[in-house]
Ligand SMILES: Nc1ncnc2c1ncn2[C@@H]1O[C@H](COP(=O)(O)OP(=O)(O)OP(=O)(O)O)[C@@H](O)[C@H]1O
């Protein structure tokens with residue numbers, strides 16, 4: 001097989017919605033950090049994997065949680081065979097090696113994490129390691145990327161302006177109808193004729209304001225639905241398992257969703 005074909009295959013599929021690829025690449029070339037915002041399952045993580053592969057960068061992803069401390073990112077001294085040894089955390093590793101360090105759901109992390117991010121994400125591009133006394137300068141091919149979902153944000157968990165204003169922001173949303181059809185077809189192999197009603201269904205669900213859903217049906221759930229259909233599950237059952245149950249536990253909301261699903265498939 002031709003070498004360029006193999007290379008193309010190694011890049012995870014991502015269907016752009018606007019100029020996000022150009023913006024991201026420009027930010028990388030100019031040494032600027034990037035913040036991605038958007039609802040669950042709309043393509044943020046896929047976008048980062050795609051861009052990392054396109055730019056030939058390694059990708060170090062950290063799923064942030066409410067116990068994540070600065071030391072989890074930078075590193076710590078550990079006891080190894082009777083000796084204490086410094087072990088780099090994922091952020092330090094990326095700064096030393098270059099590549100993308102991607103902090104997913106960054107608003108979950110503990111407040112002290114921002115302290116290490118600040119000098120790294122302004123024009124200094126420095127990572128001070130207090131414990132080892134090192135001051136690491138990020139190489140040109142290092143890039144910091146963070147993402148979060150503004151939907152579930154509460155005041156306690158939002159990022160401080162001094163952190164937010166160190167990043168270029170890209171707003172993500174569900175793809176436009178035609179794009180989403182192409183994504184579902186490509187991801188699952190379900191034919192276009194069967195993808196179109198699924199996407200229309202998701203769009204109706206996203207417009208249902210009176211069911212009080214926390215968030216609408218994501219592109220990820222549409223991919224799940226099409227995957228079940230490809231494997232032989234009936235559209236109605238597939239939709240129940242992917243576009244109703246994951247969205248709500250409330251009986252009345254589920255009934256409302258079932259009505260919309262039935263209107264599509266019966
Ligand atoms: N633009 C797109 N191009 C290709 N696939 C996409 C796109 N958007 C969504 N998808 C599909 O949707 C799935 C979910 O996307 P992804 O995991 O990137 O969501 P996310 O925004 O990171 O969600 P979360 O906030 O929950 O982590 C992907 O695995 C992929 O199948």
Ligand SMILES: [Mg+2]
Pocket residue numbers: 044045046104
């Ligand atoms: Mg993600």
